[in-house]
Amino acid sequence: MLSCVDYLLCSFSDECGGFLHQFCEDTHVIKNLVQIAEIEFPVSYLYEECRSQEMLEEANAYFNSVLQEKFRARGVKNERHEAQPPAWISEEIALSIIDKFSTTNFTAERLPLLQEYECAAILGSTAPNMEERMKYLVYLLDDMDVKISHLFLLTGTREVDPSKYYDGSFEYIESVKEKYGVRVVSEKELMQDVHDRICKQNAICGEIDFNLIFALKDSGRATTIDTLMEFTKYHQKYHCVNTLYISVAPFIVYQNEIIAEFSNNYYKHNYETVGGKIDLNVIFSKQKIAHYLVMTFAEAFYAAQQRIT
Structure with missing residues (x-):
C-alpha cells in the first residue's frame, strides 16, 4: 500500500x-x-x-x-x-x-555510463562551482579514461558582483576584468579563466576542441534553458550524438531534470548529467549546508x- x-x-x-x-x-x-x-x-x-x-x-x-x-x-x-x-x-x-x-x-558523485562522448558541456554557475566541474572533467579524462571530442562551456548573461555572488574576491574579479579587457565581468569571462587555469594546463583536456557558448539576454539573468537553447545551434555541426553534461552535487539531480524538460519540450537528444560529490567541509555553517540540500531537493x-x- x-x-x-x-x-x-x-x-x-x-x-x-x-x-x-x-x-x-x-x-x-x-x-x-x-x-x-x-x-x-x-x-x-x-x-x-x-x-x-x-x-x-x-x-x-x-x-x-x-x-x-x-x-x-x-x-x-x-x-x-x-x-x-x-x-x-x-x-x-x-x-x-x-x-x-x-x-x-x-x-554523491554520479559517473558517466559510456566511455566515449562526441560532446561534453560544462554547465555555468558561480566561479567555484565552475572550477569543481572543470576539475571533474579533468578527472574523467585522466583517471576514468573517458574520451571526449568536443567541449562546450555554457554561460549566459549575469553581471558578476563580488558582494552578491560567491565568485571570488574583489581582487580576483578585477584580475579577470583586466585579463580580458572588459568593463564588466560576466559568466563568460569567469568560465574562460577557469578553462585557462584548469583545462588548458592538463595534457589531455588542453588538446580538446572547445567552444564558449554565451546566451545573451537583454535584461535579467540567463537560465539553464537559455544556455541549452544556444548550445543546440552547435549539435548538428559537431555531431553530438551523445552529450555529457557536467555539474556537481547537490545540483546534479536538479539540473538533470531541467535538461530532461528541455530535451522533451525543445530539442530531443541523448544525454547524461554527471558530476562530483558535494564538499561538506566548506566554510558555511551546517544549517546553511542543510538548507542548500533541502532547497535543491525542492x-x-x-x-x-x-x-x-
Whole structure:
C-alpha cells in the first residue's frame, strides 16, 4: 500500500534509476522533515492509501507548495546563497538532514555510463562551482579514461558582483576584468579563466576542441534553458550524438531534470548529467549546508513535475 507521497517520491526517484533509490525505499526521510518543519500536512496524503488519481494530484499540488514554502524558502529573485536557513532548521536538525541526505546519494558523485562522448558541456554557475566541474572533467579524462571530442562551456548573461555572488574576491574579479579587457565581468569571462587555469594546463583536456557558448539576454539573468537553447545551434555541426553534461552535487539531480524538460519540450537528444560529490567541509555553517540540500531537493522535485504527473 502506497500513500500519495510515497508514490510521488518513488516516481521522482525512478527516473534516476538506482541513484536516488533511497528516496523511494526510505520515504520517511522526507516525511519526517515535513513534520519537523511543523507543516500542517494532511495525514491522509502521508500515510493512507492513495486511492485515486484525483487524490494523487491534490497531494502533489499540496506537497509542492509545502516544499517551496518550507524547504526552498527563498525569494523569487534571491540566489540560493542569499536565502537564510528557516527557523525550523536548528543545528541539531541540520546535522540530521546532512546525514539523511548523504544516504540518498543526493550529495554523491554520479559517473558517466559510456566511455566515449562526441560532446561534453560544462554547465555555468558561480566561479567555484565552475572550477569543481572543470576539475571533474579533468578527472574523467585522466583517471576514468573517458574520451571526449568536443567541449562546450555554457554561460549566459549575469553581471558578476563580488558582494552578491560567491565568485571570488574583489581582487580576483578585477584580475579577470583586466585579463580580458572588459568593463564588466560576466559568466563568460569567469568560465574562460577557469578553462585557462584548469583545462588548458592538463595534457589531455588542453588538446580538446572547445567552444564558449554565451546566451545573451537583454535584461535579467540567463537560465539553464537559455544556455541549452544556444548550445543546440552547435549539435548538428559537431555531431553530438551523445552529450555529457557536467555539474556537481547537490545540483546534479536538479539540473538533470531541467535538461530532461528541455530535451522533451525543445530539442530531443541523448544525454547524461554527471558530476562530483558535494564538499561538506566548506566554510558555511551546517544549517546553511542543510538548507542548500533541502532547497535543491525542492527545486529538483518541482522541476520533475512534468514526468511525475
